Amino acid sequence: MAGSQSLACIRYCVRMGVYLAVMAFWGIAMIPVFLAYSIVGRRFEAGQTAARSYSHLIGWLLRLHLELEGAEHLAKEPAVLPMNHQSVLDVWLLGLIAPARISIMVKKSLRYTPIGPCLYLSGCVHVQRGTGAGAMASMRAAGVTLRKSRSTLLAFPEGTRNGARSPTLLPFKKGAFHMAVQNGLPIVPIVCENYAHMYQRGYFEPVPLRTRGLGPEDVSDLTVRVHAQMLQALREISRPIQAYK
Numbered sequence: 001m002a003g004s005q006s007l008a009c010i011r012y013c014v015r016m017g018v019y020l021a022v023m024a025f026w027g028i029a030m031i032p033v034f035l036a037y038s039i040v041g042r043r044f045e046a047g048q049t050a051a052r053s054y055s056h057l058i059g060w061l062l063r064l065h066l067e068l069e070g071a072e073h074l075a076k077e078p079a080v081l082p083m084n085h086q087s088v089l090d091v092w093l094l095g096l097i098a099p100a101r102i103s104i105m106v107k108k109s110l111r112y113t114p115i116g117p118c119l120y121l122s123g124c125v126h127v128q129r130g131t132g133a134g135a136m137a138s139m140r141a142a143g144v145t146l147r148k149s150r151s152t153l154l155a156f157p158e159g160t161r162n163g164a165r166s167p168t169l170l171p172f173k174k175g176a177f178h179m180a181v182q183n184g185l186p187i188v189p190i191v192c193e194n195y196a197h198m199y200q201r202g203y204f205e206p207v208p209l210r211t212r213g214l215g216p217e218d219v220s221d222l223t224v225r226v227h228a229q230m231l232q233a234l235r236e237i238s239r240p241i242q243a244y245k
Contacts, residue, residue, distance in 0.1 A: 015062055015206075018058075018061060018062065019058060019062065019088070019089075019092075020088070022054070022057065022058055022061065023054065023058075023088075023091065026050065026053070026054045026057070027050075027118055030046075030049075030050040030118070030122075031117075031118065031121070033046060033049060033050065034046045034050070034118065034121030034122055035121065037049070037121075038121055043121065043122075043123045043149075044101045044102065044103060044123040044149045044151040045100060045101055045123075046121065046122050046123060047098065047102045047103070047104065047122040047123050047124070048095075048098045048099065048100055048101070048102050050095075050122060051091070051094050051095035051098050051102075052095045052096070052098065053095070054091070054092075054095055055091075055092050055093075055094070055095025055096050056095070058092055059092065059096075062206055063206050064092060064206050064209075065206070065208040065209070066093065066096050066208070066209050066211055067208050067209065067210045067211070068096070068097065068211050069210065069211070069237075073188050074097065074099060074188065074190075076099065076100070077186075078101075078146065078150050078151060078152050078153075078185055079152050079153075079185055079186045079187065079188045080152070080153045080155065080176050080177075080179060080180040080185050080186070080187045080188070081152060081153065081154045081155070081187075081188050081189070081190050082155050082156075082157045082172075082176055082177075082187065082189050082190070082226060082230070083154060083155070083156060083189070083190040083191070083192070084156070084158065084162065084169055084190075084191055084192060084230060084234060085156035085158050085160070085161050085162060086161060086162055086163060086192065086194070086195060087161055087163060087195075087199060088161075089195070089199055090156075090192070093192055093209075093211065094154065097190060097211065098154070099152045101123075101149065101150060101151035101152060102123065102151060102152055102154060103123050103124060103125045103145070103146060103149065103151045103152070103153050103154070104122075104123075104124045104125070104153075104154050104155075105124075105125050105127055105142070105153060105154065105155040105156070105175065105176060105179075106119055106124045106125070106126055106127075107126070107127065107128075107129055108126040108127060108128045108129075108138060110126070111126050123149070123151065125142040125145055125146065125153060126138065126142070127139055127142050127175055129159075129173075136178075139175060139178055139179055139182070140182070142179060143179050143182050143183050146179070146183055146185075147183055153176065153179060153185070154190075155175070155176035157172040157173050157174075157175075157176050157177070157223075157226075157227075158170040158171075158172060158173070159172075159173045163196075163200070164194070164196070165194070165196040165200065166194065166196075166238075167193070167194040167231075167234040167235045167238035168194075168231070168234075169227060169230060169231045169234065171227075172223050172226070172227050174223050177222040177223050177226070180222065181222070187222060187226060189226055189229060189230045189233070190211065191211065191230050191233040191234050191237065192209060192210075192211045193209060193210045193211070193234065193237040193238040193239065194234065194238040194239075195209055197239055197240075210237045211237075
């Protein structure tokens, strides 16, 4: 038992080391691409290029596979895509499902970090957390950006990573739903099965993951309704968690 746990820990360290090292290298390597896209007025297409190329590369290196249900719901028209957030592995998922013109909602404070320029150049939308006037102003500004770019917004409405070992969702923040209402955009929820059976601290054993794109939602009573819909789908596609050896 101790030996198998040690081997699992070693595999975890190697795989996570590769995953994070390639991510860091790819972020730096993509800066000229981001700049080129910005110069020709296609900044909101740069995110998909960077994310998809990274996802295919890391998927090949680590033998990661994704099974996508409901791909027909991922429309080409602008929409808001709320997705459950589990860990840093979600970066790999994003690259496989991102539409051609994608903006990812990130907190405004990240603008002033070392990755801030990359986030801006890749078309991310910065919003201020909270419910005050500043937060609402940042939402309106982000909405203007979305309308002008005609891009799709991907958001993690839980607001933080949920590392639970069972298929649960944290309470949703309302920012993405406000933006959908203000801009008349449909909501197309995306749910990835709980992958604690594949990845948790000290354990990383790739297996095919299931992701489901749900149908568009109208914009009334959104937060509660979409939360319930995503939670139901999460429970349906997630597998029981078994202790690893």
